[in-house]
Amino acid sequence: MSSCAARLRRLSETAEITIFEKGPYVSFANCGLPYHVGGVIPEESSLLVANAAKFNNWFNVQVKENKEVIAIDRAARRITARSACGAETQHEYDVLVLSPGANAIRPPLPGIDLPGIFQMKTIPDARTVKQWIAQTGAKRAAVVGGGFIGLEMAENLVHLGLETSVIEMLPQVMPPFDPEMVEPLHAHMRAKGCALHLGDGVAGFEPGPGGQGLAVKTQGGKSHLADLVMLVIGVRPDVGLAKAAGLELGPRGGIKVDEHMRTSDPHIFAVGDAVEVKDWVTGEPALIPLAGPANRQGRIAADVIMGKEPSRFRGTQGTAVVGVFDFTAASTGASEKTLRRVGLPHEKIYVHVNNHAGYYPGAGQLDLKLLFAPQSGKVLGCQATGLVPGVEKRVDVVSMCMQMGGTVFDLEEVELCYAPQYGSAKDVVNIAGMVAANVLRGATRCVTWADEDWEAIATGPDTALIDVREPAELERNGCVPGARNLPVSSLRKRMGEVPQGKKLYVYCQVGQRGYYAVRQLLLVGHDAVNISGGWKSYKDFNASHLLHHGSSNGTNGAKL
Structure with missing residues (x-):
């Protein structure tokens, strides 16, 4: 709302503009609330983006705080x-x-109103949680919900010294991501002392033993003790006022608006988390409560109100990032789960590449998944994770490419800043584009660990699984059951050991050497494909498969 009001004033000095705010703060940074609880942002006043006096003095906008519009x-x-x-x-x-x-x-869960159960939406919410921790001397915390706010709250509670658990109904945290992409995040959170209880939703709450604290009861029959509970399982659009006024709602339950942010009443506009928007990739109505799109919607509404009719909201890609214990997970566009649900054809590749030049100190691995259209190469989505700087930068680049209707061929050619402490001459984004472009051009063929029955491939009469890493790597990291080891460093000399007349499935540690080996094999007449992402992706797929299905089908996860 504040972005709309400020934009309106910049477009007109004569308009009479009034903001009605239900609560005591007209504009505050709710994304910073978990960090205020954890002490990273020590002063509450730092969360106040603008107050009533600033709106009045700077923009001649009247602000009526603690005034709820009820009809x-x-x-x-x-x-x-x-x-x-x-x-x-x-x-x-x-x-x-x-x-x-x-x-x-x-x-409406049993015990939901017991003392010590909190949400995190407003400054008073953060204040109440801080006071509870200080007054009760809380030692244990349970965070119900593994989304953005849930993980940020978990991190900050751990920083405060609380024994913290995350309880999530789904078998993964960060539901917008594909499961294999958050497996490293699961491992990192556990290593930082945060317990994860996945695939088990909350059934209710009871007082703890002797009336002390709380017991969080789950649908699977577990009980988790806590001195405070953060209930952060998501949000739903606040449409009560709009519904009572007879405004049209969309199929997802949000306020229906057109591309100019008009509701079904031409004199009423709506913006922000309460409205339905168009998913930029699928074209479906969606609820995407993100700050960036909300601010753009406010500006667009102001433009249209003041006669700048061409101003349109084109939809949102859901570009977002979360940081948890210095681990970054970022995404844009559709996930593979979404593409499968809507039946949109797609290809995918994985790359695991250093965030900057390996010879410069501090380089570390960044994991990226790219989703694209099979024929045109149009980019449909991207997810990236890593315990290194620059994860979100790569997703931002892909996001911009998508906004321009770009393809993997554009990513292959994109020119980015390079110095050894920031990137590589071939950036992660370039490499992802090159790998995808090679697939579309037919220079290589890729499959993923989710595509095949690997036990059957390793033992079948017409197929073979080839591991082209060095023997020391296999001893140190392990290997896929049934794979035979033919290191790429000696493959040319050992070409006679390659199984004849079989389709060869090749993998290495992260995919690059697998590609080199596949090219060698293709050029001498073998039928070979590279397994995208190599052993690194195998481990992630294996772990996510176990969480989602509860077994490894007897092959240490090789049958995915």
Whole structure:
């Protein structure tokens, strides 16, 4: 709402602009709340982006805090607002912009109203949690929900010294990501002392032993003791006011708007977390509560109100990032789960590459998954993770490529900044584009660990599984059952040992040497394919498969 009001004033000095805010803060950084609880942002005042005085002095915008709009009379173009003391007033409008946001989901579970169960949506929420920890001397915390806010809360509670657990109904944290991409994050969180209880939803809450603390009961029959519980299982759009006014809602339950942010009433606009938007990749209606799109929507509504009609909201890619114990996970566009659900054809590749030149100190591995259209190479989505700087930078590059309708061939050619402490002459994004482009051009063929029955391939009469890493790597890291070892460093000399007349499935540690080996094999007449992502992706697929299915099918996860 604040972005809309400020933009309106920049476009007109004569418009009468008033903001009605239900709570005591007209503009605050709710993304910073977990970090205020953890002490990373020590001063509460730092979270205040703008106050009523600033809006009035800078923009001549009247702000009415602690004034909740409780009704809209569309015929009279009038709203009714209620103050904190219960007094009601009416105000006329020419144009109304709704930005009610989204409410934290609080399901009607047994014991949900017991003391010590909190949400994290507002500054008062953060204040209450800090006071509870200080007053009770809390030692154990349970975070219900493994999304963005859940993981940020878990990290900050661990920083405060609390024994912290994350309880998530799904078999993975960060549901927008594909499961194999968050396996390194699972391992990292556990290594930092944060317990993960995945695939087991909460059934209710009870007082702890002797009435001390809480017991979080799960659907699987487990009980987790805690001195405080953070209930952060998501949000749903706050559409009560809009619904009562007879405004049209969309199929996902949000306020329906057009590309100019108009509702079904031409005099009422809506922006932010309460509205449905178009998923930029699938074209489907979606609820994507992110700050960046919300701010753009506010500006677009202001432009249209002031007569700049061509201003349009083109949809959102859901570009987002989370940092947990210095581990970064970022994504843009559709996940593979989404592409499968909507039936959109796609290809995928994995790359595991250093974030900057390996010879410069501090280089570390960055894992990236790229999804693209099989024929055109149009980029459909990207996910990247790593315990290194620059993860989100690569996703930002891919995001911009997608906005321009770009393809993997564009990523192959994209020119990025290079110095050894920042990247490589062939950046991670370039390499991902090159690998995908090679697949589309037919220079190599790729499969993933999710594509085949690897036990059957390793033992079948017409197929063979080839590991081209060095023997020491196999001893140190392990190998896929049934694979035969033919290191790429000696492959040319040992070509006679390559199985004849069989389809060869080749892998290395991360995929690069597998590609080199496949090219050698193809050029001398063998039928060979590279397994994208190599052993690194195998481990991630194996772990995510076990979480999702509960068994490894008797092959140490090789049958995925």
